[in-house]
Amino acid sequence: MSAEEMGKVANRWxxxxxxxxxxxxxxxxxxxxxxxxxxxxxxxxxxxxxxESRPDTKRLLADFRPExxxxxxxxxQVVDRCTTCHQGITRPTLLDAAVPQPFRAHPPIPHxxxxxxxxxxxxxxxxxxxxxxxxxxxxxxxxxxxxVRYIQASCGVCHRAGLxxxxxxxxxxxxxxxxxxxxxxxxxxxERPAMVGPNLTNIGTKVSRAWIYKWLKDPRTLTASDGxxxxxxxxxxxxxxxxxxxxxxxxxxxxxGYLSTxxxxxxxxxxxxxxxxxxxxxxPDLIDQGETRFRQMFCTTCHSLAVTRAGETKMIGGDIGxxxxxxxxKVNPEWLAAWLRNPQSYLPHAEMPRYxxxxxxxxxxxxxxxxxxTDPSLLSDVPKLDAPTPDEIVAGRRLxxxxxxxxxxxxxxxxxxxxxxxxLASLGSxxxxxxxxxxxxxxxxxxxxxEAKITNPVSVNAQARMPQYxxxxxxxxxxxTALLSMTGKSTTAGLEGLxxxxxHPQFRPGGAxxxxxxxYKCYVCHRFNGYGGTLAPDLTNEGSRAQxxxxxxxxxxxxxxxxxxTFRMPQFNMTDEEVSVLADxxxxxxxxxxxxxAGIDSNQLTPQMASLGKQLYEVKYQCQSCHTIGSAxxxVGPNLTNVGNWINAAWAEEWLKSPQSLAPEAIxxxxxxxxxxxxxxxxxxxxxxxxxxxHAGGGSGRGQ
Amino acid sequence: xxxxxxxxxxxxxxxxxxTSCRQSRAEVKPDPxxxxxxxxxxxxDSSKVIPLNYQQAQGxxxxxxYCVWCHADSTPAGPSNRSNLNPNPPLGNDGATLNALSxxxxxxxxxxxxxxxGKSAAMPPWGKTLSQDDIDAVIAFYRxxxxxxxxxxxxxxxxxxxx
Numbered sequence: 001m002s003a004e005e006m007g008k009v010a011n012r013w014x015x016x017x018x019x020x021x022x023x024x025x026x027x028x029x030x031x032x033x034x035x036x037x038x039x040x041x042x043x044x045x046x047x048x049x050x051x052e053s054r055p056d057t058k059r060l061l062a063d064f065r066p067e068x069x070x071x072x073x074x075x076x077q078v079v080d081r082c083t084t085c086h087q088g089i090t091r092p093t094l095l096d097a098a099v100p101q102p103f104r105a106h107p108p109i110p111h112x113x114x115x116x117x118x119x120x121x122x123x124x125x126x127x128x129x130x131x132x133x134x135x136x137x138x139x140x141x142x143x144x145x146x147x148v149r150y151i152q153a154s155c156g157v158c159h160r161a162g163l164x165x166x167x168x169x170x171x172x173x174x175x176x177x178x179x180x181x182x183x184x185x186x187x188x189x190x191e192r193p194a195m196v197g198p199n200l201t202n203i204g205t206k207v208s209r210a211w212i213y214k215w216l217k218d219p220r221t222l223t224a225s226d227g228x229x230x231x232x233x234x235x236x237x238x239x240x241x242x243x244x245x246x247x248x249x250x251x252x253x254x255x256x257g258y259l260s261t262x263x264x265x266x267x268x269x270x271x272x273x274x275x276x277x278x279x280x281x282x283x284p285d286l287i288d289q290g291e292t293r294f295r296q297m298f299c300t301t302c303h304s305l306a307v308t309r310a311g312e313t314k315m316i317g318g319d320i321g322x323x324x325x326x327x328x329x330k331v332n333p334e335w336l337a338a339w340l341r342n343p344q345s346y347l348p349h350a351e352m353p354r355y356x357x358x359x360x361x362x363x364x365x366x367x368x369x370x371x372x373x374t375d376p377s378l379l380s381d382v383p384k385l386d387a388p389t390p391d392e393i394v395a396g397r398r399l400x401x402x403x404x405x406x407x408x409x410x411x412x413x414x415x416x417x418x419x420x421x422x423x424l425a426s427l428g429s430x431x432x433x434x435x436x437x438x439x440x441x442x443x444x445x446x447x448x449x450x451e452a453k454i455t456n457p458v459s460v461n462a463q464a465r466m467p468q469y470x471x472x473x474x475x476x477x478x479x480x481t482a483l484l485s486m487t488g489k490s491t492t493a494g495l496e497g498l499x500x501x502x503x504h505p506q507f508r509p510g511g512a513x514x515x516x517x518x519x520y521k522c523y524v525c526h527r528f529n530g531y532g533g534t535l536a537p538d539l540t541n542e543g544s545r546a547q548x549x550x551x552x553x554x555x556x557x558x559x560x561x562x563x564x565x566t567f568r569m570p571q572f573n574m575t576d577e578e579v580s581v582l583a584d585x586x587x588x589x590x591x592x593x594x595x596x597x598a599g600i601d602s603n604q605l606t607p608q609m610a611s612l613g614k615q616l617y618e619v620k621y622q623c624q625s626c627h628t629i630g631s632a633x634x635x636v637g638p639n640l641t642n643v644g645n646w647i648n649a650a651w652a653e654e655w656l657k658s659p660q661s662l663a664p665e666a667i668x669x670x671x672x673x674x675x676x677x678x679x680x681x682x683x684x685x686x687x688x689x690x691x692x693x694x695h696a697g698g699g700s701g702r703g704q
Numbered sequence: 705x706x707x708x709x710x711x712x713x714x715x716x717x718x719x720x721x722x723t724s725c726r727q728s729r730a731e732v733k734p735d736p737x738x739x740x741x742x743x744x745x746x747x748x749d750s751s752k753v754i755p756l757n758y759q760q761a762q763g764x765x766x767x768x769x770y771c772v773w774c775h776a777d778s779t780p781a782g783p784s785n786r787s788n789l790n791p792n793p794p795l796g797n798d799g800a801t802l803n804a805l806s807x808x809x810x811x812x813x814x815x816x817x818x819x820x821x822g823k824s825a826a827m828p829p830w831g832k833t834l835s836q837d838d839i840d841a842v843i844a845f846y847r848x849x850x851x852x853x854x855x856x857x858x859x860x861x862x863x864x865x866x867x
Contacts, residue, residue, distance in 0.1 A: 096856055107759040108837065148741050151758075165762060168742075625774070625789055625826035634785040636773040660833065667770050670832040 039131045040068065043085040047103055056093055068129060071117045080117035080126035082134065089113055110165075121154040122146055137445065142431040144445055146484070149477055153428060156485030160189055168474075172482025175475060178241060183407035184421035184466075188486040196241065197408035199347055202263050206335045206346075209260035210382040213252050218244055242408075243467035246458065249383075251399055257388030258396025264412060267345045269334040276359045280367070290368025293361050298570040299324075301525075301535075302352075305373070318567055320524060320535065321352060328374035337366040353521040356573040404465060421466065426488030436461070450480050507531040513585035520572055528590070535567060539586065541662065544595040545651045548587040555579045594662060600650045605683040613684025616677055626668075629688060637668060644689040653682045747776075747797045748851050756848055763845025766838045767796060770830065789826050799850035806857075810843050 035041075044066050051060040064087070071080040088094035088103035090113050095105040106113060111121075119126040124145040128134040133141040146154065152169035162170050173190070180196040181187060203212070219242040247255070280286060304317030306325040315323065331339075335346075340362060343350040388396070397414075400406065404420040427450065435449045440460050442452045452459050454476060457466035471479065507528040509517055517523065523532035526539045542551065556579055558569035574582075617623045626636035633639075643652075651662075656678045659666035673681065740755030744764055756764060767775075773785050775796045786793055794801045802810070809821070814834070818827030830839065847854040 098856075107757045108840075109758060148739055151741065164765065167765065620825070621828075622824075622826045626785065634774075634788040635783075636785045658832075667773070669770075669828040669830050671829060672832065 038129065040081075040084045040129050041066070043102060044087070047087040050100070050103055054093070060088070060091060060093075071114060071126075073115070073117055076117070076120065078117035078120060078126065080119050081129055082118040082124075082126060083113070084129065085131075086118075089118075121151060123154070137432050142433060147447060150447060150481045150484050153481045153484035156482065157428070157487050168478050168481050169485060171475070172478035172480070172485075175471075175479050176482055179243075179469065179479075180241070180408055181424075184404055184417075184419075186419060186423040186425050188425040188488070199349075199410045200259060200262055201410065201412045202266050202346065204260050204263035205266045206331055207260075208332075208379075209256045209385045209388070210379045211330050212256040212259050213382050213385060214379055215242075216245065216247055216252050216255060243469045245403060245467040247403075251403075253383075253385065254392055254396035255399050255403075255405075256385065256396070257392040258400060261388060261393055262411060267335075267338050267342075270337045270341050270362075272337070272363055273359045276363050280360075280363060287364065287367055287371060290364035290366075291372065293365050294368055296571060297355070297365075298568045301567045301570055318535070320533070324369070324373055326373060326375040326378055328370045328372065329376070329378040331370075333366065333370040336370055337362060340366055351521055351524045353524075353570070353572065354519045355570075356575065358573075424483065425486055427486055428484040429487035447480065447484070450483050451476060454479055505531065509585070509589075512581045513589075516578055516582055520574075525569075536569065538663070539590055541590060541592040541595070543587040543589060543591040544597070545648060546587070546646060547648055548583050550646045551586055552579050552583040555582055592662065595648070595651050595654045597648060597650045600653055600682070602649065604679050605649065605686055607687075609680045609683035610687045611684075613677075613680035613682070616681055617684055621671070621681075640685065640688055642688065642690040644686045647685070649682055649686050652685050653678055656681055744845075744849055746851065747795070747849065754849055756845070759841050759844045760848040761845075762838070763841035763843070763848075766834065766842050767845050770834070771796065771842065774826075789824075791824055793824075793827065796846055797849040797851050799852045799854060802846055803850055803852070803854045807843055810846070811839055814839050814842065 044064075048061065048064065048066075051057050051064070054060055068081055069083045069087075071078060071083060083089055085102045088099065089106050091105050093105075094103060095107065097104075099105070117126060118124070122145055123143050125134050125141040125143060128141050132138055135145045137144045149168075152166040155163060155166045156169045156173070159166070162173075176182070176187060176190055178196075182190050183196065207215075300317035302318045302320035303322065303324045304315045304319065305323070307314055307316045317323075339346055340355070341357060342354055343352040344354065400411075401414065401417070404417060406414050406416050407418075407420050410416070428446075430446060432444050432446065435446060437444060437449065438461055440452070442448050442460060449460065453466070454469065454471065456468065457464040507523065507530075508514065522528070522539070525533045525536040527534060528538075529540050555572075555574055556576075558571060624633040626634040628635055628639045629641050655662055655668075656671075656673055658670045659668040660670055741758045742756045742761035742764060743753045744756055746752035746754055768780065772779050774789060774793045775786070777784050777786060777795065779785075786795075805813075813821045813823060813827065815829060815831035817825070817829030819825040820829070834842075847856075
């Protein structure tokens with residue numbers, strides 16, 4: 001090799017070394033440069049600049065360190081680095097909306113950031129230090145931030161009992177129960193209840209095959225000509241609970257054929273006194289009296305009717321029972337009379353009370369319902385259906401099981417199905433890769449998956465058996481929130497002990513009262529010891545609150561209380577004996593230890609005290625802004641015109657001490673009365689008596 | 705030949721570094737309602753919806769339980785008690801009246817009642833019924849729904865904006 005050649009080789013090597021050293025230098029520089037350019041460093045520098053611009057710079061920068069900040073709570077497995085960028089999260093002075101993110105303070109909540117971290121509620125990736133990794137679904141970091149409108153789901157992970165601060169979660173949990181999601185799915189913390197759909201064992205005696213066909217096609221009883229559901233005047237509560245199943249005409253024909261043959265234990269039709277029938281058949285125009293009775297009995301407290309006023313159709317009435325606008329075209333008149341007389345003979349768990357009917361009333365009300373609450377064109381779009389053939393019945397019965405109908409409906413002889421749908425007890429903790437999106441166009445996010453499944457199940461999976469529910473937009477959010485709260489077990493280990501159990505034991509008294517309590521279904525509207533409905537006042541402490549004579553008078557003639565309300569206690573036509581059993585029990589047994597009937601000295605309730613009380617009532621405390629006496633006053637609280645005949649003095653005095661200690665939901669403010677003022681007010685209230693009971697109580701009062 | 709290879713290698717490295725630095729920041733649609741904890745329709749224009757944060761939403765809950773009966777024209781239970789009262793209590797969204805009152809003054813009226821603040825005694829004291837947090841939340845709710853909108857008192861110091 002010549003010197004020249006060697007020089008060439010050396011030159012080449014020199015070049016190689018030169019280039020590679022530059023490359024190494026660049027490679028070595030990448031790491032510190034990238035580190036310097038990291039998001040969190042940029043935000044920290046920004047925060048320092050931002051703090052400089054604020055008047056309280058010193059305090060804002062008091063514990064500022066230009067490094068990764070971490071909240072570590074070993075017992076909850078929390079390692080959150082969110083505060084690295086969200087520097088101002090705990091600074092009360094950075095609360096207003098003008099402060100740019102990510103520096104804004106967290107609105108005040110019951111949990112402190114330093115004690116709980118962020119991810120426990122907001123999800124996302126606490127360990128990530130890049131903006132995208134922390135907030136979104138990326139390759140290795142799957143859990144995205146929970147959109148804030150579902151944030152109450154995180155409260156529900158630990159707080160199993162209801163919280164006043166999380167109305168959306170509570171609404172969602174309530175929907176999970178009323179829509180009977182547990183009929184098909186396993187859900188966390190919701191017991192499988194009795195079947196929510198009606199027992200269909202004898203459905204063939206109640207409705208025709210054509211009606212079943214129409215109902216299964218779309219369980220909306222009131223549809224406008226453009227197909228829109230009109231049943232929405234009263235929130236969304238009037239939506240039938242049965243969802244829409246995607247059934248083909250052939251399937252509709254088979255299932256309706258099968259159901260129309262079900263009549264294994266029919267109730268015998270009621271035989272009216274022939275004289276009543278004869279008398280009314282002579283005067284068919286008197287059917288209007290049936291309507292009057294229907295209204296007098298306050299059927300609309302539980303049932304709603306569509307009423308058209310000024311071209312606008314609205315649902316008027318309650319939502320405890322089904323809507324009745326077209327029920328006359330649905331049910332068999334013989335069945336109707338037997339049902340009205342004794343609902344429990346057809347459905348043992350029916351919530352409708354057993355009224356005391358006279359033959360005449362029963363006849364006119366049944367006639368009114370069967371002939372006036374009708375729609376002749378209701379079944380006009382149903383194809384002609386003959387009596388089902390044996391083959392149709394067998395095929396219909398098979399379909400009934402395949403579609404999961406027996407998850408909600410009892411038919412004696414058909415075994416109920418459990419776990420018909422997928423287990424959803426840990427749906428809320430599933431990540432994107434654990435959910436089956438198939439080739440659908442749904443955004444790849446857990447929230448989007450749940451929403452799509454609820455709004456239109458076939459949009460996720462064309463073969464889905466799940467039926468179509470129609471929900472108001474707010475209810476969709478509520479249901480999604482409740483489902484997101486089901487994370488299997490608490491994500492924060494060691495919190496299991498905090499889990500609270502909801503629900504009160506059923507209140508089922510025995511004896512003569514218990515029988516009447518079941519007969520009139522008091523618990524459907526009233527609450528007793530935490531169990532029962534919320535439509536009417538809680539009667540847990542009724543014996544301490546109301547005078548026995550008042551209770552008896554009220555039960556005899558419930559129409560007289562609260563004349564301005566749409567929802568009134570129905571007229572049960574109770575016998576005197578029944579009234580005295582109920583009044584005795586309510587006044588003796590439904591008492592609270594907080595009110596001592598002997599605790600008030602009636603000698604103190606003198607006329608002088610009463611006149612002092614009147615002055616306090618009218619001038620110093622201006623009670624008339626909320627309460628009515630006679631014809632003047634406000635109508636937030638109950639009418640006090642007859643309070644002296646209604647309320648026990650001991651209750652009144654205890655109530656004035658603190659309304660919330662007797663009724664936690666009371667809206668009357670807790671005020672600082674002196675003992676003398678309280679006695680004076682009680683003395684005054686006890687003088688307010690009305691001789692005629694016609695207008696006892698009254699007012700559109702909320703609370704007491 | 706080799707030089708070219710090395711240069712190519714170096715270029716690839718630099719390019720890789722450059723792309724990894726470029727953060728793909730997909731701009732999220734600025735829909736304030738999607739980012740809101742709760743919302744309340746504007747009382748004077750129901751087509752407009754006002755987003756609420758956590759505290760304001762708690763205030764909404766308290767408002768609809770205790771205050772709505774006298775400080776709104778329609779209530780969940782039907783007609784309002786407002787027209788029964790003299791003087792008429794201000795509507796909850798009455799910015800023209802309430803924006804001029806400081807948070808401290810509102811807190812005092814709610815806690816101690818109207819009479820203590822030289823206003824009508826028909827406004828009862830709520831200090832023993834509601835917690836301090838509840839009262840602050842109600843004030844935050846009033847501020848959120850106020851029409852004309854409420855402007856918090858100006859703070860000193862230069863404006864700051866994020867890059």
